[in-house]
Amino acid sequence: MARVGVFVCFCGANIGDFVDVPQVVEEAKRIREVKFAIDYKYMCSDPGQQQIRDAIAQHRLTSIVVAACSPRMHEKTFRKALSDAGMNPYLLEVANIREHSSWVHQKDKKAATAKASDLIRMAVAKSIANEQLHEISVPVTKRALVIGGGIAGIQAALDIADARIPVVLVEKSPSIGGKMAQLDETFPTLDCSQCILTPKMVDVASHPYIELIPYAEVLELEGFVGNYKAKIKKKASYVNFKTCTGCGACWQKCPVKVPNEYNMGIDKRKAIYTPFPQAVPNKPVIDAEHCTMLTKGKCGICAKVCEKGSIDYTMQDEIIEREIGAVVVATGYDMWDPKPYEEYGVGRFKDIITSLEFERMVSANGPTNGLPLRPSDGKVPKNVVFIKCIGSRDEAKGIEYCSKICCMYTTKHTILLHHKVHDSHAYVFYMDIRAAGKGYEEFVKKAQVDTAATYLRGRVSKIYKKGDKLIVRGEDAQIGQVVEVVADLVVLATAVIPPAGNPDLARLLGISYDKYGYMSEAHPKLRPVETAKAGIFLAGCTQAPKDIPDTVSQASACAAKVCGLFSGDTMKKDPMVSTVNNEFCSGCQNCVKVCPYGAIVTEEVPQGHGSKEMRTVAKINEGVCQGCGSCVAICRSMAISLAGFTDPQIINEIVSI
Amino acid sequence: MDYTKQIQEIVSRLFAEEKIDVFVGYRLTGFDDNQVPVLIRDAKEVPLLVFNDKSVFNLTNYLKHEHTRNKRVGLVVKGCDSRSLNLLLTESQVKREKLYVVGIACDGVVDESGAKMQNCLECVVPDAVVFDEMLGAPKGNKAYMVNVDIDELDSKGLVERRTYFEEVFENCIRCNACRHSCPLCYCAKCCIDQETASLYNGSNTTSSAFHALMTWSLHLAGRCVDCRNCEKACPSHLPLHLLHKWNERVIYENFQEHLAGVHEDDRGAFYKYSMQDPDDFIM
Amino acid sequence: MEAVATNQLVSIEKPEITAPPDWEPVIMGILCNWCSYAGSDLTGTSRIQYPPNIRIIRVPCSSRVDPWFLIKSLQTTADGVLVSGCHPGDCHYISGNYYARRRFLVTKKLLNFVGFHENRIQFSWVSAAEGPKFAKVVAKVTEDIKKLGPLHLYKKENFGK
Numbered sequence A: 001m002a003r004v005g006v007f008v009c010f011c012g013a014n015i016g017d018f019v020d021v022p023q024v025v026e027e028a029k030r031i032r033e034v035k036f037a038i039d040y041k042y043m044c045s046d047p048g049q050q051q052i053r054d055a056i057a058q059h060r061l062t063s064i065v066v067a068a069c070s071p072r073m074h075e076k077t078f079r080k081a082l083s084d085a086g087m088n089p090y091l092l093e094v095a096n097i098r099e100h101s102s103w104v105h106q107k108d109k110k111a112a113t114a115k116a117s118d119l120i121r122m123a124v125a126k127s128i129a130n131e132q133l134h135e136i137s138v139p140v141t142k143r144a145l146v147i148g149g150g151i152a153g154i155q156a157a158l159d160i161a162d163a164r165i166p167v168v169l170v171e172k173s174p175s176i177g178g179k180m181a182q183l184d185e186t187f188p189t190l191d192c193s194q195c196i197l198t199p200k201m202v203d204v205a206s207h208p209y210i211e212l213i214p215y216a217e218v219l220e221l222e223g224f225v226g227n228y229k230a231k232i233k234k235k236a237s238y239v240n241f242k243t244c245t246g247c248g249a250c251w252q253k254c255p256v257k258v259p260n261e262y263n264m265g266i267d268k269r270k271a272i273y274t275p276f277p278q279a280v281p282n283k284p285v286i287d288a289e290h291c292t293m294l295t296k297g298k299c300g301i302c303a304k305v306c307e308k309g310s311i312d313y314t315m316q317d318e319i320i321e322r323e324i325g326a327v328v329v330a331t332g333y334d335m336w337d338p339k340p341y342e343e344y345g346v347g348r349f350k351d352i353i354t355s356l357e358f359e360r361m362v363s364a365n366g367p368t369n370g371l372p373l374r375p376s377d378g379k380v381p382k383n384v385v386f387i388k389c390i391g392s393r394d395e396a397k398g399i400e401y402c403s404k405i406c407c408m409y410t411t412k413h414t415i416l417l418h419h420k421v422h423d424s425h426a427y428v429f430y431m432d433i434r435a436a437g438k439g440y441e442e443f444v445k446k447a448q449v450d451t452a453a454t455y456l457r458g459r460v461s462k463i464y465k466k467g468d469k470l471i472v473r474g475e476d477a478q479i480g481q482v483v484e485v486v487a488d489l490v491v492l493a494t495a496v497i498p499p500a501g502n503p504d505l506a507r508l509l510g511i512s513y514d515k516y517g518y519m520s521e522a523h524p525k526l527r528p529v530e531t532a533k534a535g536i537f538l539a540g541c542t543q544a545p546k547d548i549p550d551t552v553s554q555a556s557a558c559a560a561k562v563c564g565l566f567s568g569d570t571m572k573k574d575p576m577v578s579t580v581n582n583e584f585c586s587g588c589q590n591c592v593k594v595c596p597y598g599a600i601v602t603e604e605v606p607q608g609h610g611s612k613e614m615r616t617v618a619k620i621n622e623g624v625c626q627g628c629g630s631c632v633a634i635c636r637s638m639a640i641s642l643a644g645f646t647d648p649q650i651i652n653e654i655v656s657i
Numbered sequence B: 001m002d003y004t005k006q007i008q009e010i011v012s013r014l015f016a017e018e019k020i021d022v023f024v025g026y027r028l029t030g031f032d033d034n035q036v037p038v039l040i041r042d043a044k045e046v047p048l049l050v051f052n053d054k055s056v057f058n059l060t061n062y063l064k065h066e067h068t069r070n071k072r073v074g075l076v077v078k079g080c081d082s083r084s085l086n087l088l089l090t091e092s093q094v095k096r097e098k099l100y101v102v103g104i105a106c107d108g109v110v111d112e113s114g115a116k117m118q119n120c121l122e123c124v125v126p127d128a129v130v131f132d133e134m135l136g137a138p139k140g141n142k143a144y145m146v147n148v149d150i151d152e153l154d155s156k157g158l159v160e161r162r163t164y165f166e167e168v169f170e171n172c173i174r175c176n177a178c179r180h181s182c183p184l185c186y187c188a189k190c191c192i193d194q195e196t197a198s199l200y201n202g203s204n205t206t207s208s209a210f211h212a213l214m215t216w217s218l219h220l221a222g223r224c225v226d227c228r229n230c231e232k233a234c235p236s237h238l239p240l241h242l243l244h245k246w247n248e249r250v251i252y253e254n255f256q257e258h259l260a261g262v263h264e265d266d267r268g269a270f271y272k273y274s275m276q277d278p279d280d281f282i283m
Numbered sequence C: 001m002e003a004v005a006t007n008q009l010v011s012i013e014k015p016e017i018t019a020p021p022d023w024e025p026v027i028m029g030i031l032c033n034w035c036s037y038a039g040s041d042l043t044g045t046s047r048i049q050y051p052p053n054i055r056i057i058r059v060p061c062s063s064r065v066d067p068w069f070l071i072k073s074l075q076t077t078a079d080g081v082l083v084s085g086c087h088p089g090d091c092h093y094i095s096g097n098y099y100a101r102r103r104f105l106v107t108k109k110l111l112n113f114v115g116f117h118e119n120r121i122q123f124s125w126v127s128a129a130e131g132p133k134f135a136k137v138v139a140k141v142t143e144d145i146k147k148l149g150p151l152h153l154y155k156k157e158n159f160g161k
Helices: A021-029 A046-059 A071-084 A098-102 A109-128 A151-162 A178-182 A193-206 A249-253 A292-296 A301-305 A355-362 A406-420 A440-451 A502-509 A548-565 A590-594 A630-634 A647-656 B004-016 B043-048 B059-064 B079-090 B148-155 B158-171 B177-181 B206-220 B229-233 B241-255 C033-045 C067-075 C096-113 C131-148
Strands: A004-009 A034-040 A063-068 A092-096 A136-139 A144-147 A167-170 A210-213 A216-224 A227-234 A257-259 A268-270 A318-324 A326-329 A352-354 A383-390 A425-430 A454-457 A460-466 A469-476 A481-487 A489-494 A536-538 A570-573 A578-580 A600-606 A614-620 A640-642 B022-028 B035-040 B073-077 B099-104 B133-135 C027-032 C054-059 C080-085 C121-125
Touching: A004 A021, A004 A046, A004 A109, A021 A034, A021 A109, A034 A046, A046 A063, A046 A071, A063 A071, A063 A109, A071 A092, A071 C033, A092 A098, A092 A109, A098 A109, A098 C033, A109 A647, A109 C054, A144 A151, A144 A216, A144 A318, A151 A167, A151 A178, A151 A193, A151 A210, A151 A326, A151 A548, A167 A216, A167 A227, A178 A193, A178 A355, A193 A210, A216 A318, A216 A502, A227 A326, A249 A301, A326 A502, A326 A548, A352 A355, A355 A406, A355 A489, A383 A406, A383 A469, A383 A481, A406 A425, A406 A440, A406 A489, A425 A469, A454 A469, A469 A489, A536 A548, A578 A614, A590 A600, A590 A614, A590 A630, A630 A640, A630 C096, A647 C054, A647 C067, B004 B022, B004 B043, B004 B073, B004 B099, B004 B133, B022 B059, B035 B043, B035 B059, B059 B073, B059 B079, B073 B079, B079 B099, B148 B241, B148 C096, B158 B206, B177 B229, B206 B241, B206 C067, B206 C096, B241 C096, C027 C033, C027 C131, C033 C054, C033 C080, C033 C121, C033 C131, C054 C131, C067 C080, C067 C096, C080 C096, C080 C131, C096 C121, C121 C131
Parallel strands: A004 A034, A004 A063, A063 A092, A144 A167, A144 A326, A167 A210, A326 A536, A352 A489, A383 A425, A383 A489, A425 A454, B022 B073, B073 B099, B099 B133, C027 C054, C027 C080, C080 C121
Antiparallel strands: A136 A570, A216 A227, A227 A318, A257 A268, A460 A469, A469 A481, A578 A640, A600 A614, B022 B035
């Protein structure tokens, strides 16, 4: 026989002024199953909760209804009051008579009171069907997987490893470092990028808790939070990293030349190469597509000159498995190809380059010894035009967002140009100047003064050739006139785009991505580093364009989340998950198809008692199940029930008013 | 359309080669030219088998039978029957390797008066879509047609429809013959009979019939193949096809889904979604 | 679409049924926890007023809503039902509302076919930030159901209030 206790809160005047609370209590007492009903000014306060605890102790109550504010507010609070009194916390139901009654029906006290009574009646009826639930303990593998070895992945890996948690860091190119390794100086401090990055790269390589797996990709991730299993493909490098000393004899002698990706194709690298001199690990790999030994069976010079005999042309891709508890996705970004801007002559005119190409040229370790040069004739440019928002903020190009970093790095480029070519002049065509970070506005203002660059607010309509110069025609909206600038070199600040591999990676991991390909966070404001899938976190530009300070912050935030996840030997999980009743399950597996988390698999059970024949039924992994109930409603046999929102509970609510 | 001889030959062969344990087919009642289903377990019984345009019943209903489960089963299926077989395969109720399917390229079947049945006149998929061997020349699929009865009802007003269906629900005696005869109703315990659902639903009130028929037709939405087993079985002669054909039309017109069971591995409209699904009815 | 009864106390599906003069409809509201229920809480915090006829049930996701909840609601005390979830693409559980959307359309059309006005069950997408929208939705549904009159679902038993 159910014995329900009802506790109605005045919430000061919030409920009390608009709902006749004493009458509500009297009506509650008239419900057959209600054995105890009181009101109190502030139910959530300690004395209020004490009333609940006392009533449980004294009146042998089987479930509790608190009629107060929204359950989204204080359900946890009242659950704790129940467990403090020795009662299972899930025997509580909250009737929302504040947000759903007193605050929204302020002009009709009779109706608000009747509604409050009904809501309590519904909560009482539901609570009678509540089951005792216990938090689920899930074991946790204390090892993190970080996908991507740019600054985001590096920072996350270091922070997690410093907490003495093993990290597996997978990077798809031969070296870690990412885009930051391609930068010359970073805004707003003009720190040398390599100088602040390479110590972190070395830390990663030498950290006792980090397993660095370069030149590799994640193939598969199965399992659920705390219990993932990752399959990783180590691509064949054809170089034995254990014996190789990084002396460089091989790539010095290699006869094959290939456009150098690190320098944006401006110069060439060899078929056996390290991406850049400060690469970590500093061991070369062979590019199987271009190596004549691997493609045609001719050459073999690198093997001949290698004193350690580290070259192995027979090496194969290797697939390894790691058990993982949490994943940090840090795959970075790509740069948009400005090909659609035909009116700018992209592709036709050699002296139109992208911002990253310019960055490589002005870098000390770049292809042009740190000087910006015109690609057409190799001369040093004097007039350089920088055009911002190439692709970004442009519905017609399919990129509606702002790429966030280009305003700052364009200003940085004007400074670098000014340093490298003293008699140069920079022109910047812009729509806005977005300098919102710490020290950013000051950086821009100082640059404008120091470089005396010409800032033109307006868009460029056309670029055409005149002799060996480029004429950039645009608008100076502040004077309302069309202007034409004679340029030696044009630099386009192209949009930041998510890596092309993001959608496939997202599907492999079971997380969502948005229409552009950026990985989706669980909540843009309150949960920016988590995804909807427990145990998978996002750091850096893979989630949205951002600068280095924000990337590092987000990476450290991921590390904090991972450490929290791993802080016990087991993880506690909300028990409101679904379970299958084998007796009713017909094995149709519609639930398997519908579950967004892949939490449902099949298992074979005997057809009947002592039967040798087996039949298939569904099995829900309570560790993965997030409790949405999609499977419950899809099951025709009503074989699945979702704890906390069972069919009896909901039907009781429906029929009770 | 008469394949009696061919079917008898095939089944004899199957038994001789010990390929099947039981064959589900049609035989004459013994007192008129109507046919009933028969389970043949022995080559001696093969002469009982017939197949012609009076072979109406959808035999895949017998795949949930205690005498066919876990056995190697042969059966004969027309176009619509084979579609329900496809659904049973997709929904893991029967294993393909345990079946020997004789498919028919069907010309349509007739009712007791000899007139072609309405669902055959409106048939879109006459040829069996899953088979081990096919009898008859395939005709290919036809264009989708909206059932004439639902078209007519749709044009009537709300009150008229309400009155019409009130009578339908009143006449339902909750015998559950429709569920027993429908091949796609295989749940061990029907949801409608479970405790929670049957709350406040008496055994044969109009209200409980409403609940039962609504729920049943929604569970068949996107799966019903219009074989009319249910209507033939219903002792109150309820026009059950109205509910199923209506759902089929709504699904066909709004979700651009294929008809139930035409393709392998196709579970039906409710078990998938599209970004293009209609949204304008939602505020 | 039928012409709406001019006397709102007449049941539109069964005109011989009339309600008492002070009749107020009962609307059953089923809201998803993450978007619509949160949105309805925001309506409350913003003190936006709406008609008091609705009674709200919380579910984790709109995909938890089985059509027979709607049927059961109409069979017992509700004259109309409102189901509300997250906007497509924003479902907290990724894809729940897509499946729900299909079920809702077919259920609505089926109920209309067997003679219940399609406005008896209505649906909305209300996000956690759409406090004002929730109030508008409730007001619209309440108004619609008032115009349709009391729902007489065959023999609607009194379930012993």
